[in-house]
Amino acid sequence: MRSLDLDAVHTFVLVADHGSFTRAADALGATQSGISLRLKRLEDRLGVRLFERTPRLVRLTPQGEAFLPRARLLLEAQDDAIAAVSARPQRLVLGISDHVAGPGLLARVAGQGPGLALEVRLDLSQDLLAEYDSGLLDAVIVRRDAGRRDGEALFRDEFGWFASTGWHHHPGDPLPLVTRAARCGVRTVALRALDAAGIAWAEVFVGGGSAAVAAATMAGLGVSPLARRTAPPGTVDVGPRLGLPALAPIQVMLHSRLSDPRLAGALRGLAAAFRMPVVA
Numbered sequence: 001m002r003s004l005d006l007d008a009v010h011t012f013v014l015v016a017d018h019g020s021f022t023r024a025a026d027a028l029g030a031t032q033s034g035i036s037l038r039l040k041r042l043e044d045r046l047g048v049r050l051f052e053r054t055p056r057l058v059r060l061t062p063q064g065e066a067f068l069p070r071a072r073l074l075l076e077a078q079d080d081a082i083a084a085v086s087a088r089p090q091r092l093v094l095g096i097s098d099h100v101a102g103p104g105l106l107a108r109v110a111g112q113g114p115g116l117a118l119e120v121r122l123d124l125s126q127d128l129l130a131e132y133d134s135g136l137l138d139a140v141i142v143r144r145d146a147g148r149r150d151g152e153a154l155f156r157d158e159f160g161w162f163a164s165t166g167w168h169h170h171p172g173d174p175l176p177l178v179t180r181a182a183r184c185g186v187r188t189v190a191l192r193a194l195d196a197a198g199i200a201w202a203e204v205f206v207g208g209g210s211a212a213v214a215a216a217t218m219a220g221l222g223v224s225p226l227a228r229r230t231a232p233p234g235t236v237d238v239g240p241r242l243g244l245p246a247l248a249p250i251q252v253m254l255h256s257r258l259s260d261p262r263l264a265g266a267l268r269g270l271a272a273a274f275r276m277p278v279v280a
Contacts, residue, residue, distance in 0.1 A: 004042070004045060004046075004074070005038070005041065005042065005045070006074065007038065008038040008039065008041055008045075009071050009074055010075055011024065011035055011038045011039060011042075012038075012039060012050060012064075012068075012071055013068070013072060014269075015035065015039065015051065016060055016068055018272065019059075021035050023272045026268065026271065027268055027269040027271075027272035028265075028268070029265065029268050048061070048063040048067075049063065049064070050063060050064035051064055090117065090260070090262060090263060091116075091117045091118075091119060092116060092117070092118050092119070092138055092139070092258075092263050092266060092267065093119045093121070093136070093137050093139075094118065094119065094121070094137065094139050094141070094267070094270070095120075095121045095123065095131060095140040095141070095142070096120060096121070096122055096140070096141045096142075097122075097124070097125045097128065097140075097143055097252070098123060098124065098180070098209055099125075099143065099157070099184075099186055099210060099226075099227055100141055100142070100143075100157070100227070100252055100274070101120075101122055101141075101230075116263075121137065122209070122210075124183060124184060124185070125140075125143040125145070126185065128140045129142055129145060129148075129255070132255055132257075138256065138257065138258055138263070138267075139254065139255060139256035139257070139258060140254075140255050141154065141253070141254050141271075141274060142252070142253060143157075143185055143186075143250050143251070143252060144251040144252070145253075150255060151253035151255040152256075152271070153251055153252075153253060154271055154274055156249045156250070156251055156252070157229060157249060157250045157251075157252055158227065158228045158229075158249050159186070159190075159226065159227055159228065159247035159249065160225075160226065160228055160231070160237035160239050160247065161223050161224070161239035161242070161244045161247075162217055162223065162225075162226045162231045162232075162235040162236065162237055163217060163220070163222065163224070163235060163236065163238045164218055164219065164234055164235055165235065165236055166220060167222075167238070169223075169238075174201050175194065175199055175200065175202070175222075175223060175242070175244075176201075176202060176203075176204040176221065176222030176223065177190075177201050177202065177205075177222055177223060177224065178203075178204065178207070178217050178222045178223065178224040179206055179213065179225070180207055180209070180210070180213055181206060181208065182206075186225055186250070187225070189225070189247065189250075190247060193244075194244070196245065197244070199244065199245070205222060213226075214226075215232075217232060218232050218234050218235060223238060223242075227250075252274075254271050
């Protein structure tokens with residue numbers, strides 16, 4: 001009877017999900033060579049190749065495609081067995097900037113394993129940092145604050161001026177803007193860029209959160225400065241067509257004070273997921 005190393009099976013699933021040895025290594029807090037070794041042992045145990053690897057591409061072989069759903073079932077069975085005898089779940093309280101947490105990203109928050117209760121709060125970066133500094137949040141994923149030197153860089157968000165595909169600007173009218181509240185850092189940067197370029201603007205909709213801003217933009221109310229990663233479907237960047245100023249990219253940071261190995265491991269997995277491109 002051939003038994004399988006479930007840690008190696010977990011590694012296989014992570015590489016398949018992330019499409020990258022590097023991101024899987026980040027999620028596990030391991031090295032790429034360690035990831036490769038685990039997968040080699042798993043492939044030797046199964047007697048098949050699971051991945052095709054080139055310098056630019058990692059993809060499943062037909063045998064890997066067949067094994068993936070069964071690998072997930074193995075891990076789910078392990079999780080169920082652990083959960084059945086585990087004590088009260090540990091809780092991870094995570095704050096995520098509203099600008100960073102688009103639907104595609106929030107979908108990755110699930111599935112962090114048994115015995116872990118994940119509480120996610122969405123808000124403005126500055127408010128989340130204040131809660132983190134006060135000890136109310138275990139970790140935050142937020143825009144870089146110019147006054148801070150702590151934290152781990154996750155990725156850089158590129159921004160554009162997004163409007164619905166059917167929206168048209170009337171020449172001579174102020175640029176109609178869809179924005180968040182006045183304290184929003186992205187709003188501040190966007191308005192300064194318009195003022196510096198001498199472009200007249202008028203706020204036509206101010207939303208209390210990114211979901212409201214996205215809905216108003218998709219409805220054709222105006223133009224909104226949004227991250228390309230999380231721009232809603234049915235919108236396009238109209239900045240080049242209208243001659244709007246380029247918006248500087250913003251670094252997204254992870255701040256954490258976690259010391260518990262299990263919680264820190266779950267956070268590593270989330271951080272690796274946030275580095276992945278968003279698929280609409």
